[in-house]
Amino acid sequence: MTMSISIVMEDIIMTDFFQALSDPDLGFLRNALLLGLIGSIPLGAVGTFVVARRISYLAAAIAHSVLGGIGAVLYAREVLGWTWLHPLLGALLAALLSAGVIAWVSLRSKQREDAVIGAIWVTGMAIGLLFIARTPGYVDPMAYLFGDILLVTRSDIWIAGGVGAFIVAMLLLWHRQIIAVCFDSEFASIRGVHADGIYILLLILTALTVVTLVSLVGIVLVIALLTLPPAIASLRARSLGQMLLASVVLTAGFAFFGLGLSFSLDFPTGPSIILLAAIVYLLANAGHRLLGR
Amino acid sequence: MIDSAHSDCSCQAHSGEPVVCFEGVSFSYGRNLVIEDADFDIYKGESICVVGPNGGGKSTLLKLMLGLLTPNQGQIRLFGQTAKRGRARVGYVPQQIEFDPLFPVTALDVALMGRLQRRSLGFVNRADRAAAFGALEKMGLSDQAKQPFASLSGGQRQAVLIARALVAKAELLLLDEPTAHVDVAAEERLMASLKALGAELTIITVSHDLAFVSRSVPKVVCVNGCVHVHPTIELTEARIRELYGHEVRMVQHDHEHLDSHGGHHHD
Numbered sequence: 001m002t003m004s005i006s007i008v009m010e011d012i013i014m015t016d017f018f019q020a021l022s023d024p025d026l027g028f029l030r031n032a033l034l035l036g037l038i039g040s041i042p043l044g045a046v047g048t049f050v051v052a053r054r055i056s057y058l059a060a061a062i063a064h065s066v067l068g069g070i071g072a073v074l075y076a077r078e079v080l081g082w083t084w085l086h087p088l089l090g091a092l093l094a095a096l097l098s099a100g101v102i103a104w105v106s107l108r109s110k111q112r113e114d115a116v117i118g119a120i121w122v123t124g125m126a127i128g129l130l131f132i133a134r135t136p137g138y139v140d141p142m143a144y145l146f147g148d149i150l151l152v153t154r155s156d157i158w159i160a161g162g163v164g165a166f167i168v169a170m171l172l173l174w175h176r177q178i179i180a181v182c183f184d185s186e187f188a189s190i191r192g193v194h195a196d197g198i199y200i201l202l203l204i205l206t207a208l209t210v211v212t213l214v215s216l217v218g219i220v221l222v223i224a225l226l227t228l229p230p231a232i233a234s235l236r237a238r239s240l241g242q243m244l245l246a247s248v249v250l251t252a253g254f255a256f257f258g259l260g261l262s263f264s265l266d267f268p269t270g271p272s273i274i275l276l277a278a279i280v281y282l283l284a285n286a287g288h289r290l291l292g293r
Numbered sequence: 294m295i296d297s298a299h300s301d302c303s304c305q306a307h308s309g310e311p312v313v314c315f316e317g318v319s320f321s322y323g324r325n326l327v328i329e330d331a332d333f334d335i336y337k338g339e340s341i342c343v344v345g346p347n348g349g350g351k352s353t354l355l356k357l358m359l360g361l362l363t364p365n366q367g368q369i370r371l372f373g374q375t376a377k378r379g380r381a382r383v384g385y386v387p388q389q390i391e392f393d394p395l396f397p398v399t400a401l402d403v404a405l406m407g408r409l410q411r412r413s414l415g416f417v418n419r420a421d422r423a424a425a426f427g428a429l430e431k432m433g434l435s436d437q438a439k440q441p442f443a444s445l446s447g448g449q450r451q452a453v454l455i456a457r458a459l460v461a462k463a464e465l466l467l468l469d470e471p472t473a474h475v476d477v478a479a480e481e482r483l484m485a486s487l488k489a490l491g492a493e494l495t496i497i498t499v500s501h502d503l504a505f506v507s508r509s510v511p512k513v514v515c516v517n518g519c520v521h522v523h524p525t526i527e528l529t530e531a532r533i534r535e536l537y538g539h540e541v542r543m544v545q546h547d548h549e550h551l552d553s554h555g556g557h558h559h560d
Contacts, residue, residue, distance in 0.1 A: 052396055054393070172415065174414065176405075176406075176409060176413055176415075176417065177409065179398070179402070179406075180406045182396070183392070183393075183398060183403070184391070184392065184406070187385055187387065187406065189361065190359055190360075190361075190380050190383065190385050191406070191410060192381065192409075193409060193411060234395065234397060237397045238399055238439070238440075238441045239441075240397050240398060240402070243397050
């Protein structure tokens with residue numbers, strides 16, 4: 001009975017959503033869906049390595065530090081008149097700088113890695129908020145934290161697609177070395193692989209994924225989609241290849257159904273996608289425990 | 294502290310260049326001298342165990358051999374080359390405890406890592422796959438190739454790691470505590486597999502298990518700051534007390550096992 005009600009509800013909700021997708025006046029919805037589907041490829045692929053290598057907290061620190069770069073660029077544009085500067089460039093520099101510091105700390109320094117990651121996380125946010133406070137006019141920091149996938153334009157989709165294609169190409173080329181370094185960096189070094197360089201490459205690919213999507217869908221949604229789908233996929237995956245494919249499919253599914261639910265129930269889109277992913281994650285974990293491996 | 298023994302190449306009953314050659318090697322972490330004036334050679338086909346107390350420098354010796362650490366003094370040659378060049382011919386089998394049990398790889402994926410080279414880009418080819426399957430088969434694991442590495446038993450995981458080392462066409466096998474996390478039966482299957490690999494392979498094993506050492510290899514490398522190489526038969530109770538600085542009990546397993554020449558006998 002409950003099942004049939006949920007199927008009927010889902011039917012009504014998704015029928016509404018499908019109709020809206022073909023409505024010429026609702027192009028923003030098609031753009032949002034397109035970005036969700038295109039973004040699911042780099043998010044699922046990079047997220048698989050992030051979760052398998054247990055560096056989710058590191059990706060979250062990079063994502064938050066991006067706010068520092070965006071805030072600095074907004075300030076420079078308004079106050080210094082550097083209108084040629086794009087916020088994406090500020091985000092990219094902040095992300096690469098954070099990734100560089102974290103890589104140096106984890107590979108060379110004797111500092112506590114988790115404490116430095118925490119410091120980068122909060123420092124990046126504080127710098128961003130300070131610059132935004134000093135920038136004339138009203139800028140809502142919440143827009144960068146939660147973003148709005150419904151404001152995505154066609155050119156945003158092209159940028160996301162281009163960067164996504166680059167990330168996938170790099171992973172196709174280097175995946176064997178990345179897997180070997182993530183599993184056993186010492187053995188990989190002995191086989192002639194530049195283990196430190198490969199770890200830095202993984203951090204750069206993470207930073208690129210985060211930067212491209214943070215300015216479009218917000219910091220929180222990027223972290224959610226970078227970690228939750230691979231975490232769900234890892235419960236049943238036997239290999240990284242399986243985990244990667246399942247992560248991409250799950251990310252695309254969360255984007256699609258999350259968007260559909262938010263449209264039909266008039267909920268904010270980002271939180272709808274995140275909550276859908278989080279509920280599936282909890283249910284998958286519970287099911288995995290109940291049914292065993 | 295044990296005296297360093299200088300085993301000159303010419304004094305050995307071996308021909309040709311040593312596989313491993315340490316010449317006056319010292320290494321320290323900061324001011325802490327870990328290896329002092331190590332001078333020894335290991336030849337093709339030899340099977341040797343590295344023994345000594347915790348913190349005595351066993352792992353450091355292994356890392357020096359692999360070129361992962363650079364000596365402060367002296368030089369190390371692997372197959373007549375520098376350690377970094379020569380290590381391409383070395384199969385390294387680390388301790389299992391260092392692996393993330395949730396990392397999603399199959400036994401075949403792990404074995405394939407042995408085929409990796411500096412310029413390995415893109416997907417694995419048919420030859421890589423065949424070599425990895427072959428190595429798993431040699432270790433009696435062809436049925437487990439598609440199983441997740443984490444789901445295998447301790448002994449099977451160790452065998453997969455040895456297969457990964459063999460797939461690299463290793464001429465020298467370095468095993469770090471191979472019997473630390475496996476039961477006695479698995480340990481003996483492992484040793485039988487290693488012995489079946491042939492006399493061409495040189496095997497260096499780091500071990501805490503003195504009973505295993507005493508019945509598995511004819512020669513030992515004792516490490517406690519200084520390095521001393523001698524026949525296993527000289528590893529007497531007094532010698533062990535001197536090396537470890539305290540009494541060490543050798544627990545003998547009450548069942549069939551392999552002796553140092555690959556044959557079988559009973560305790």
